Amino acid sequence: MLSAGLPQGTVPKLERPGPLRERVYEALLELITTRALRPGQHLVESELAGHLGVSRQPVREALQRLNTEGWVDLRPAQGAFVHEPTEEEADQLLTVRTLLEAEAARLAAANAGSAGIAALEELCTKGESAVADGDVDLVVATNAAFHTKVMELAGNVVLAELAGQVDRRVRWYYTPVARQRGMQSWIEHRRLIAAIAARDEARATEVMRAHTEHTRKTYHEREAG
Amino acid sequence: MLSAGLPQGTVPKLERPGPLRERVYEALLELITTRALRPGQHLVESELAGHLGVSRQPVREALQRLNTEGWVDLRPAQGAFVHEPTEEEADQLLTVRTLLEAEAARLAAANAGSAGIAALEELCTKGESAVADGDVDLVVATNAAFHTKVMELAGNVVLAELAGQVDRRVRWYYTPVARQRGMQSWIEHRRLIAAIAARDEARATEVMRAHTEHTRKTYHEREAG
DNA sequence: GAATTGGCTTTTGTCTACAGTTTACCGAGC
């Protein structure tokens, strides 16, 4: 057997360019989330293709995927439009997110090992110092990483995939809000870690639920403001 | 105004063929769920195209969508393969389904009107008589309709969309099981309706949770059998 | 003056063709 003689990691998978549609997909998603492409905007295939230096086909395939994931609306014989979030939809999305994240917290409490908990604490520390430095982008990124890590510790791939989709869309809707919730968020994260470390499923669920619900509350206050 | 002079219904929407990719998508999904295309099977684009009488492009787009929804795995430069469910994944999928359905039940209890409850009872009656007649296909279909109706009453579109995906995959994995759970399932449905009618969110959640968990249990017993 | 109809432009939907990769098979060499 050949593989026995190969040390792990010496073959770094020699990264290939990968399918164009993937890169187009990521490029478009980036443009949408950064609001370079604004909600309601008509996405013309030939324009995008020319702008990205590829043909229409990869663009089409990327748009298809963005459509199934809810980022663009694909009106037949008319083209693709960046999805416009409604208040109602945003609220429903948050409801679902709360549900998924809370379950993830419960599973994490049930399954997480000490290594995982250590990783969470590390992320938490990183996030807190980012808050202290006022590095907003890093705060947001670390926050996402923290939630992703909790998902990973939950050990449910299906759940993780769904939550990944939902989370990303939530972050898109709520970017203004996310930037406000600085330090308080990380205090709650600490409490979540404690619950997970204590293997207390019920408490982990509840802390996470309160955490995400807090986000929604902040959002609705924004309207009033 | 012209439309005033036109009786309703005389123009029956003049159903358009609709985009080819849609029909190809549905055709393939049908073939997969009915096991005409079996897990692990290599789907060759040109073959499918020829078989369906279209070109490769619509087939590709359909495969893309099936990929993002988890029905096929799209290995780069190698093609599409019908997804092979693992035991672990099936279990995780059921966990998620339980979660989503339970939440739907809670929301339905909170929001449903008397009309909705009547609709549920009607479906329930239909399902019970189907069981009595031994019409297995109708039982399965009515069961799906019942869950869909609960989702609809919950009034959360995002949740409904996610649950729709998950449910369909669960049904694919568990078709043998679903055919066994005949009458018992509908008894539980009755209890769910009662909880919803009573506006008892907690009880509705719990009944639905028990209901879907029961499905999982039946599945694992199948292994032992 | 307003509504409608006709043609024109733009954009999508589909098909065909070509290039790049991977896989499998077959033969030669050790």
Place this chain on the structure above:
DNA sequence: GCTCGGTAAACTGTAGACAAAAGCCAATTC
């Protein structure tokens, strides 16, 4: 007899071209 190298076939990835549908604007008619 087994392994390695080369060759060929098949399939995917991408590009370009054509046809159909939708939207828009102007001309025309009541």
